[in-house]
Amino acid sequence: MFIVIIRTIILYAVVFLTFRVMGKRQIGELQPYELAITIMISALAAIPMQDTDIPLINSLTPIILIFSTQIYISAITTKSSTGRRIICGKPTILIENGQIVEGELNKSRININELLEELRIKGYPDISEVEFAFIETNGSLSIIPKSQNRPVTPKDLEIDTNYEGIPHPVIIDGQIHTKNLEKLNLSPEWLKEELTSLGIDNPSDIFFANLDSEGNLFYQVYRQKNK
Template sequence: MPFWEAQPTLTAVQWLARVSVLYLYLLILTKIMGQREIGRLTLFDFIISIIIGSTVAGALNSSTNGLKGVFITVAALAGFQIILSIASLKFSRFRRVIEEEPIILVQNGKLLGEAMKKTRINLDDLMSLLRQKNYFNLSQVEFAILEPNGKLSVIPKSQNRPVTPSDLNIATNYEGYPVMVIEDGNIIQDNLKRNHLTEQWLRDQLRKNNIRSHTEVFAAMLDTQGRLYFSLKNDASERTAS
């Protein structure tokens, strides 16, 4: 009998085939459902994840459970989750129903006891979260907000904020986002094309720095100023192209 049908026993090859098919099926569905950090899962996401895991586990734990029912159940749950996600994007009222809202724990430098009771966070927990943000005294904090993902956002009092170039009226250059052009000895052609550069240009830059081949380079990054930083496979230090 085929491995996807319910039967008393499965051979090792059939078990391997069943595991592989379920893994690929879940991988495809996860891509369709969209990427989301574990900490950003809503209550509905969490419930659906548990049900999907339990459903798939049944097919992997017992050969008497066929895959047809698993495929239909998991697809239905994934579709339900996608519908909920789309609805939460379009309708703010619906989003407030299925997603938690940020809760202010410290306001204008004062602890909000009722908010702490609601979130079941005691003073020790709050101080621990503040220390992780490098604030060791409540007197430094203007606002502390517990985000839906469980992380704490802190707005310090103005006199405790780090000095920035704008505070000192210092002009800064645009930095942008650096891109990787060599990774583990392989040239990333797409990133070169996005920056209107050629492979020959990259090879010339390497030769100027006495690097014979791109295969010697573990990583090379290009910043928005056109500067190339690279690290060789047999050299722990980083260098900037001259």
């Protein structure tokens, strides 16, 4: 049993490191070669965990080899447009200038019902509202609506807007995040004073709190409603 535990920990560490280096992508966002690598590594890691008679090196060697190949392929797709086109392919236009491209639809093995379903999921139940639709190299559908069907923006109305930065979490699970406060040139003492003015004496009573770019403090107390 001890050997099984050790083998499992080693394989988990190797697989975790491999996927960590591959980057932060969801399964649906993987390129075809990345999905193939993911499946192969998972299968290779499972074999020696199920059968302890198989030497661990027999699984680690191909995983490391695939890991090295992944790094090399990633370098090619990053630096070479030709290599990226060969390995990843190129986007396919399914709707062009408001017209369905039947030939590309057939090449992509997508029927009209599937296209309509994807358009509804994206928020376009009426195909006449779509100017362009692409199948990206990772299989996702990108849509460019017709100009008259696009949401109105402040720019369209010539309205000036204030800068909106990213809110910084300052308390998570009752713990003050001093690094985020330092980014804002604030101190834990300042935060405690702010909480005291709101009737909260102990930061550990806060489940979550963040500070937006305008200095507004949002917080939620444990087992209570937002305030």
